[in-house]
Amino acid sequence: MLASPALKPRSKGYSETLNLPRTDFPMRADLVRREPERLAQWERQEMYRQIRASRANRPRFVLHDGPPFANGDVHIGTALNKILKDVIVKYQTLAGQDAPYVPGWDCHGLPIEFKVTQNMRQKEEETVDAAEIRRRCEAYARKYIDLQRNQFRRLGIFGDWDEPYLTLNKAYEAEELELFADIVAKGLVYRGKKPVYWSIPCRTALAEAEVEYREHRCQSIYVKMPLVDSPGMFVVIWTTTPWTLPANLAVAYHPEKNYSQVLAGEETYLVLTSLLDDLSETFGWNNFEIMKTLEGSQMEGLTYRHPFCERTGRLYPAKFVEDSAGTGFVHIAPGHGLEDYGLGMEQGLPIYSPISDDGRLATTGELPLEEQFGSELAGKSILEKAGTSEANRAVLELLRSRDMLLHEASYTHSYPHCWRSKTPVVFRAMDQWFIGIDRQGFRDRALAEIDRVDWIPDWGKNRIEAAVRSRPDWCISRQRTWGVPIPVFYDSEGQPILEVEVIRNTAALVREQGTNVWFEWDVERLWRRVRPAAWSGAEPARKSSDTLDVWIDSGSSSRAVTMRNPALQAGRDGEREDFVADLYLEGSDQHRGWFQSSLLLSLAGNGAAPFRAVLTHGFMVDGEREKISKSGAKGKPQTAESYIKQYGADVLRLWVASQDFRNDIVVSSDRIRKVGETYRAIRNALRFQLSNLFDYDPERDRVAEGELSRLDRWILGRLGEVERAVLEAYERYEFHVVYQKLSQFVTVDLSATFHDAVKDRLYTLAAGDPKRRSTQTALHRLVSRLSQLLSPILVFTADETWECLPGTRATPSVHVSRLEPGAFRLEPDEERQWQELFRLRHQVLQRLEEKRKAGTIGKSTEAAVVLRTESSLTEALAEWGEDLREMLNVSLVEFVAGDDAGNEIELNGRTVAVDADALITVLPSGDCGLSKCARCWRWEADVGEQEAHPDLCSRCVAVVTA
């Protein structure tokens, strides 16, 4: 049956007569090694400049970059953010827009200052002056900017890397101060005393964003407050911060809840009725008697003696008093808590905060000295070590000695901690600068602006709205060194000099010299320079040492960057407000961060939001869908670089694109590796297409659209559908849809179907055969279009593909190319026939597989297929001839009428049995009078008809002898 090896025709000779694929486009991408080479090439070509030039006078699309903090390696989450931005910028460019990208860095702030001062402490350097600390901070920031810039570039992100915006640039700082002056001029800035989060080790007030909640074990105490007019009777308060008791000025009760007067032992106590059971157990009251029940309102006007200071306080009603914990009476220290502060302001109490900057108890001028605490407490530190502090111990000691401590226990709860020093923060009233959110209807105007912006996803609007609605006044001063100074002076009375003209003059000075001048020059010199010409107010005695909140820095970027950088200015449309960007794109945490600070500052300065649309992405979680910590406590830190070194930037970018980034994003090496499989599938398909275009010159060989073969029309029709879906997905920022559509098109339509069907004609027909050229025309269109559609994501591979395209191209890089609209569409009739074909094809493939399992055939060309026509559609397919044979990839397709009763038919002079019941009969090719052609490997009836070529079919003979 089988020919012996000696007789087997030598196919080697014929393969040289075939148009076998060839290409320089390697199968193995070797991205890790080769991407940097392409990067260097782009560098030489000044690709970003070229792209911008190619889009001169086109409508602009401005994506304004949110500045990452200039500290550490690029985290995988930051890489995701930048990649998403780059995909958008590249897509907009592809669509023909001028889409500039100016990256930025946030340079000031506590983390850098903390590192720098920590280093100095470790080296036991003597106290260095502020200007020197700032110089070191700048050096530190610049070091990481360089580091991160290289890492971002390595990701294939195009942008103005030579001139990024830095919040430490002189011009930036000057604009920021100008904006500050505007806000001051509008009367939004005021000075006030307010409890702020205070970090003792860092000696600074902290922003809301700078505290993190952690479980904290503290001392929970119940304290007796003796009532003045009722000897032996006490209200009982509960606190977890004993050190705030010296600052106690009042006690709050709930006006609408009931209280019980309880006799236990010798003494009488007042507590909330609903908590009595719990409390009696806690206090170990075995025998107690409820004397009577009081309504909350009956507490009004009661006064108590401070448990250890020589003063009295009053009881006040407050709705915030809880009935689920505590005693129903709340210890109020207006200088040490937000609710306490609110009540204190309402009742006209002093905002008393007897704490020094270094966290020690210290008397103040707020109360007469004799009413304050004594020497037992003075100077005691409140900084906790191992769950307690000097001050807490001293307060407890004092309470015990006066028999005012009812009960003591330890208690664990979630408590704010300093994000850097990880120590519990304290609430402390201080003089600070604020932006009054409710001044001049500012909050309402902000809410109105929020309504005008397009928030994507739409629930983002709920978030920022809630954040703006509920936010307190913005504390904008920091007692830090590494930041933009607040240009304020103080006179000899300590009264602040906050003057718009002074601020503007300072801004002008900063534009020349940078902000370090504020720290380097003494008061006299500074004042000489910035003093308003017609100054008649008090002369300054000292300059402010406060800096602006870093959220003012980054939040000023629409003013300092979008509005000032000519590259980001309005395009031809001229309707764009010069400070409004088309898009901001950051993680969803920025609803309370940068989006909000940018919105508020732009509104204050320019009267409108700085963005038209705001897109947010979720956060990275690990394989168990739990958050991954930036410090890498749970394994090694997740740096972008570690993934690039393993997979290359294109695979990482493809992975980013594959994720629905609006939700949490699960990152694991394994998942990225899996996306690498998809990458290979795409790459191989591109390679197949390129390799079959080795002898194709589009100018010479292109086949007109109307002359394309049926298969080619079909695949271009599919390409058109996919292209429309892909472009729509890009427009909607749904890159995972782009990924799905393109990867499935590549695997299903191209690799498994089209490429497979078209091999025979590509390889075996004469090079210039119109049918072959038709398919090459389709392949050329496919590969160039795919290269473009992929280019926002696979930046390196798409460009490499573009380079390998035959023929001269208008543009040297896919990234400069423009996607011309105009996708091919099939006629409805044609479309229906194709649907029918695929239905039929699937059934045929199932039958073939059965035969294969039975060992009757191997590859499908070893089979012939007999089909019964069952409908007009199948009949239409009968007209397809060679096209149908190629799509089924069998050696022969024969149709018999559906009602043909016979179950035997003639094929090439052989009688073969046809399954009477089935629509499809599969037969081995050899049984149907066919033999295998040594050149094209198809089974044909006419093999050997030409004597000169006994092992060839006549089709091949014609090609070989041509």
Add this chain to the structure above:
RNA sequence: GGGCCUGUAGCUCAGCUGGUUAGAGCACACGCUUGAUAAGCGUGGGGUCACUGGUUCGAACCCAGUCAGGCCCA
């Protein structure tokens, strides 16, 4: 504790305003091929749509609650 959001095959995603046995691709298994070959093709198995109730003739889709997770607050 509050606000916002998420939970569909091992993985990544579809599933339109509730309507026949929940769909793709990848991965997996088993074959085929060796002229895309550190490739390619075929067939196949795999989901009580987080869980529990409810509304409805009918729910992955609507409602309530629970659980798990995320972001932001307290």
